[in-house]
Amino acid sequence: MEEQSIRVEERQDKKEKPKSEDLIFGRNFTDHMFVMDYTEGLGWHNPSIIPYQNLSISPASMIFHYGQSVFEGLKAFRTENGDVQLFRPEKNVQRLNQSNDRLVIPPIDENLALEAIKQLVAMDSDWVPSTEGTSLYIRPFIISTEPYLGVAPSHYYKFIIIMSPVGSYYKEGINPVKIAVENQYVRAVKGGTGEAKTGGNYASSLKAQELCEKEGYSQVLWLDGVEKKYIEEVGSMNVFFKINGEVVTPALNGSILPGITRDSVIQLLKHWDIPLVERRVSIKELYEAHQNGTLEEAFGSGTAAVISPIGELYWEGHHLVINEGKTGDISKKVYDTITGIQYGKMEDPFDWTVKVEKNSKVRQ
Structure with a gap:
């Protein structure tokens, strides 16, 4: 597949960011989103980072009637020295394609999807909170958009990535x-x-x-x-x-x-x-x-x-x-180790983390 450049349209009226103590999972969303379309015969095309906005699709879009959709969930973390890093993002992209196969959705270019995540996080890196336990939740998803009331795989899709700053899951400590x-x-x-x-x-x-x-x-x-x-x-x-x-x-x-x-x-x-x-x-x-x-x-x-x-x-x-x-000893050790790696506090012997460069290449 020919490498595609990601078009970027920057938002001018930036949104006010919520305070870390007010973060609720999945309620606030960053300034930008990634979108890419699929058309049968043309393939996946027009990868773009644009201002976060509502979608305009037909009420006959097949997603509303037959549920042909897949999604993923991963996070970006702010380390103690101010860097931003992802945790095993390539695995999420691989699993997205595994889900695509089961739902008869055309596979995405995994390298392009990974680059889209990196560029989107880099562009909205100011949204990655720094308070202990907080992070930026990243939600890639694909929906069928063909306006057709018939039970068959769609000929049109949208691949979208949105992001939401989220608070600590355990505000009062890890509890059974x-x-x-x-x-x-x-x-x-x-x-x-x-x-x-x-x-x-x-x-x-x-x-x-x-x-x-x-x-x-x-x-x-x-x-x-x-x-x-x-x-x-x-x-x-x-x-x-x-x-x-x-x-x-x-x-x-x-x-x-x-x-x-x-x-x-x-x-x-x-x-x-x-x-x-x-x-x-x-x-x-x-x-x-x-x-x-x-x-x-x-x-x-x-x-x-x-x-x-x-x-x-x-x-x-x-x-x-x-x-x-x-809480058991293994539960605590696993939790402390994974979160320690995610936030850059502990050694990463598995090369699980991927640093996001603030000036990651963005094409205007």
């Missing part, structure tokens, strides 16, 4: 959460879209989430959609359990999203020589491990929280309190 095991609804099944990052997966999870919150639980623990006994994810995060000294995480099976934080946790545990296995794990096995005292720790992993310790599981009338409801 209570989780309810979901027995009625399912998140995804093998052969479905569970391994793709597409909006429908999240829409279908809302009912179970609403019900569990009414009962005082933070999230649901999803079981497999066929036998409803094997653990898959927790909320919108991957999940890990420490059982009798060994860390266990559900193996990727076609219905579990391959999380980038999940992969980072796995690499860290192997680096530390902590026993780890990827395999099927049932809720009954967890219950029995709790009963015999070998369920030592549990935590979720994802972009927003990095690590979310699980202090209690509720399953069929049983309250399984884990590690006395406290």
